Amino acid sequence: MLGQWRMVLRQAEEAARVGRFEEALALANRPDVADHHHAVQFRGRLALELIARATRRGAVDDLNGAIDDLDLAERVGAPPDSLAAARLSLADRVADEVRADLDSGDPARALERIEHLARHKVSGPALRRTREIAEAWQIGLAEGRRGEFGRAHEQLDRAERLAAGAGASGAQQAVATAKLELEARQKAAASQIEALYTALSEGKWPAILTAAEAVLASIPEHPAARQARSRAWQQIAAISPAAAAQWAARGPLGHQPVAGSARREPRELERDRGRGPAAASAERERPVPVPAPAPAAGAANGDGIFWIGDASPGAGAAPAAAAAPRAPWRPAAPRMGPLPARPAPRAEADGPKGRFLLWVDGVGGYLVCMDDRIVLGRSGSDSRADIPLMGDLSRQHATLVRNGEGYLLEAHQASFVNGKRVDGQVVLRDGDVIRLGSTVELEFRQPSPVSATARLAIVSRHRLPLAVDGVLLMAETCIVGAAAQAHIPAPALEHPVVLYRQAGTLWCRAPGAFDVDGKTCAARAPLTARSSVLGDGFSFSLEPIV
Secondary structure: OOOHHHHHHHHHHHHHHOOOHHHHHHHHOOOOOOOOHHHHHHHHHHHHHHHHHHHHHHHOOOHHHHHHHHHHHHHHOOOHHHHHHHHHHHHHHHHHHHHHHHHOOOHHHHHHHHHHHHHOOOOOHHHHHHHHHHHHHHHHHHHHHOOOHHHHHHHHHHHHHHHHHOOOHHHHHHHHHHHHHHHHHHHHHHHHHHHHHHHHHHOOHHHHHHHHHHHHHHOOOOHHHHHHHHHHHHHHHOOOHHHHOOHHHHOOOOOOOOOOEOOOOHHHHHHHHOOOHHHHHHHHHOOEOOOOOOOOOOOOOOOOOOEOOOOOOOOOOOHHHHOOOOOOOOOOOOOOOOOOOOOOOOOEOOEOOOEEEEEEOOOEEEEEEOOOEEEEEEOOOOOOOOEEEOOOOOOOOEEEEEEOOEEEEEEOOOEEEOOEEOOOEEEEOOOOEEEEOOOEEEEEEOOOOOOOOEEEEEOOOOOOOOOOOEEEEOOOEEEEEOOOOOOEEOOOOOOOEEEEEEOOEEEEEEEEEEEEOOEEEEEEEEEOOOOEEEEOOEEEEEEEOO
């Protein structure tokens, strides 16, 4: 057994001779030979051979192979000076190739490649200069997408000066072209932005929506246009289709009806057509009581129901209640265990926050999360996750962030999107498959292009601590219906039902009359955390998470 180390080192030398350096390193690092002076000398020679091979690979543009060899040489214990010199030489070789991305007008690609090289400690003066140009250029483009044209021009001017100082004539010309495109977009958008603010001052929501879409077509991240579009869709969803035609006549913003002059329903408008002008005017001047808003989701039950006419619970049945028979309520899907309780969030001005359960009869159950930051993690009594999953995960494995109209996935532990590991953050697209850890898989769907609400389906065999069919990340609206853009598919539903957030309260809108907690409402009604809704062909209930 005294010559066992010789046999192991001979095998390692043979593996290195045919280019299997990782196998050679594994043999040389075996505990029974690692400390032998012949093994130490062999690892030193192996490190130098790896550096030499990395240089040859760099010369033939095999960048990934060269990086792998240098990383392995560092693990072997290569001399730091030799390793640094090899990395600097490789950086100089690839600098022109990265510069070509700038010349072609793609600073994002150049930054991506530079950051990839930096993670492997490949850097040099040429790459640093290229990075400064690309960063200034990228910031300029981002400011242009937000409509901040002054700051965009400042950054593009800086990128152009840096390119000229570095002798990068191709990049300098590409930046100049980007500046011309920015100027043209700025001129074209000026009239569109003016039209948007004019529509906002008049309070005509369909016109606001059209103007906002026009602005976002040329300035996709314009903050005011995105906010106006979201608000317009919220207001359009809050009224029935018949009343939408009358919306434009409501007057400019700041001159909306006040308490005591509630919005008139379509049946009242139809009734006025058969009256004389004086009678109709007198009727319009009569104050109409406006019910108090219902509490936000998670608050104590209250009345807050918008009644048909002046009927109240004790005033007899409303006519619409007897107009058509309703299907009896069927119990929703069976509940399993409760989700872990979390502190009740404060209702903000743009709507309720937090989580609740939505049970749609004949369709299924959903966990609805309304916050802009949603934590995914392991379920359990000590879990603080918004979406607790029964799998091998950490308590806070990843976070979903709603950013305007889109979503980001922040990885705190091993997370993947479409099989690619997430380092930091990644933008999610409709149809992406998220894998948490090694086995938990979720499918991300954002079916409606005009709504930021998204849906998560668990595609692996893992489950939440209760029997739900999916998770909804609710923004402003949630559509239940048969259309492809519905967030909750309900093929048998003839007309869509919309849940939306307004003034700190969750509301429901549906055609005609429907019952909320046994009380008949018209077109729309506020909901509480324990509401049951029964309409023509649909029924659902809400359940708070306690």
